[in-house]
Amino acid sequence: MDKTKRYPVNIVFSYLMLSSSWILFSDLAVEALSNDLQEHAFFQTFKGLVFIVMTSFLLWVLVKKNNRDLESANDLDSVTGLHSPSVFFRYLKKRLKSSDTSDRYILFLLDIDDFKTIADQIGFENTHAFLKDVARSIELPVEHQLLSSRVHSDGFASLIKLNDTEQIESHIALVHRRFSECAYRYDIAATCCIGAALFPSDGNNAKQLMASATHALGQAKKSKNAIEFHDPKLTELERHRQEMVLELRKAIDEKTLEVVFQPKYNIKSKLVVGVEVLSRWTHERYGVVSPEVFIALAEEHQFCRDLTMLVLEKTSHQLRTCGLLGKELNSVSVNISAVELNSVDDMDYLDNYLRRDPDFARLLCLEITETAILKDIDQCARAVQKLKKQGVSFSIDDFGVGYTSFSIFNKLDVDEIKVDRSYIKDLETNYRSRAITSGIIDIARGFGIHAVAEGVENAQQLAILETLNCEQAQGYYLGYPMPSQQLRESLTSETEPCSIA
Structure with missing residues (x-):
């Protein structure tokens, strides 16, 4: 029996038991108190009045509870659990009215594109589940309490207190990305539009701010899958960002991104023991785009796997063409993103790719970050174990800057840890x-794995690392990232590519 049917049954049963018990025991009590007829009548009248008072009080409690339940039910959206529109607008007015002019709020409206088509495609139950997921993607943890609502069937609203412009942009971009992840989980090509307005610049009360956000959303829906700010400057920044995403997608598809190779040296022998592969993107309009920028964009828009595949293909082809694969080089390191590492599908795709190129797989070392591992260490362990069967080795990159746990080494069979450059930079003075x-070097030695110092920029740092028994190093002092042909010339020339003695 469901809750709605069980609740009235419980009330009736409870009242029946209370009434029966009262009548039975009160009559026995009256008979025990007196045998006088007048007193008996008085007590009967008195117990009847007490019973009326008791049942009236019980009825009052039940009515109050029912009204409270009805109010609570109306306060929440039954599908998503977010605030109802009436509650949201009431709280919005109250929040903005009590705010100072120095406070900075952002109100954004999210609307799902072609919602009816999507609902018809996935069915009633999946549509409700999808909307719940979208609601969770909006309710992101932030420093200040946020206020969110499902304002209509496929529309959501959220008010957040955020301070600086970068924080605002990154938060909206994250919501947009999380929506794409929801759609990906349900295997649907769903997109959304977001319109955003800032308090107090775009409106100093709830009505004005909502009107500004609605106008921004209307502009966004003209092109679909877009983000628009009521502030033209922010909109221009977001439009530039979206254009860069499209250009990056084009660069990956047309394979115009390049790879370069930075040598890793054995500190004692002064010989190259491997290379780290770095991706480079030079755009005709944007110029040289930092890897930090375009890799983050690739992660946000779910084509990081394609970027990694392109890097692997170019690396294997170029090193094989130069005659370096498996001859001059015994290790080729490639960074892999947290998004891929924590995706079963992406790891299976990578595994299938490497099966087609076993010679390259045996030399490949995948560099993963501590933070990526700690998101789902069990999934990481399964991925590492699977790829190790093909000869792939693993390195923990930027070691020491995350929340390092020794359970990493207990669960993951890694071959190398790289000391983060932030420690190497201050090695001489701190x-x-x-x-x-x-x-960190002692930890590596204790586990029988390689220790690599990255970011070595002078002879003093290298000398200190040698006294600390660090095995390998890389950095600008030892060798800059270079194209494959230049790497080949450096490795095969009679003179050393750089003097590190």
């Missing part, structure tokens, strides 16, 4: 950096 670096 005894704490030197102590941490020494500790």
Whole structure:
């Protein structure tokens, strides 16, 4: 029996038991108190009045509870659990009315494109589940309490207190990305539009702010899958960002991104023991785009896997063409994103790709970050174990800057850890950096794995690393990232590519 049917049954049963017990025991009590006829009548009247008072009080409690339940039910959207529109607008007015002019709020409206088509495609139950997921993607954890609502069938609203422009842009971009992830989970090509307005610049009360956000959403829906701010400057920044995403997608599809190779040296022998592969994007209009920028864009828009595949293909082809694969080089390191590492589908795709190129797989070392591992260490362990069967080795990149746990080494069979460059930078002047670096090197030695120092920029840093028994190093002092042909010339020339003695 469901809750709606069980609740009235419980009330009736409880009342029946209370009434029966009262009548039975009160009559026995009256008979025990007196045998006088007048007193008996008085007590009967008195117990009847008490019963009326008791049942009236019980009825009052039940009515109050029912009204409270009805109010609560009306306060929440039954599908998503978010605030109802009436509650949202009431709270919005109250929040903005009590705010100072120095406070900065952003109100954004999210609307799903072609919602009816999507609902018809996935069915009633899946549509409700999808809307719940979208609601969770909006309710992101932020420093200040947010206020969110499902304002109509496929529309959502949210008010957040955020301070600087970068924080606002990144939050809206994250909501947009999380929506795309929801659509990906349901295997649908769903997109959304977001319109945003800022308090107090775009409106100093609830009505004005909502009107500005609605106008921005209307502009966004003209092109679909877009983000528009009521502030033209922010809209222009977002439009530039979206254009860059399209250009990056084009660059990956047309394979115009390039790869370069930075040598890794054995510190004692002064010989190259491997290379780290780095991707480079030079655009005719944007110029040289930082990897931090375009890799983050690839992660946000779910084509990081395609970027990695392009890097692997170009690396394998270029090193094989130069005659370096498996001859001059015994290790080729490639970074892999947290998004891929924590995706079963992406890891299966990578596994199938490497099966077609076993010679390259045996030399490949995948560099993963601590933060990526800690998101789902069990999934990471399964991915590592699977790829290791093909000879792939693994390195933990930027070691020491995350929340390192020794359970990483207990669960993951890694071959190398790379000391983060932030410690190497201060190696000569900061005894704490030197102590941490020494500790990381000792950890690597204790687990029987390689320790690599990255970001070595001068002879003093290299000398200290040698005294600390660090095995390998890389950095601008040892060798800049270079194209494959230049790498081949450096490795096969009679003179050393750089003097590190």
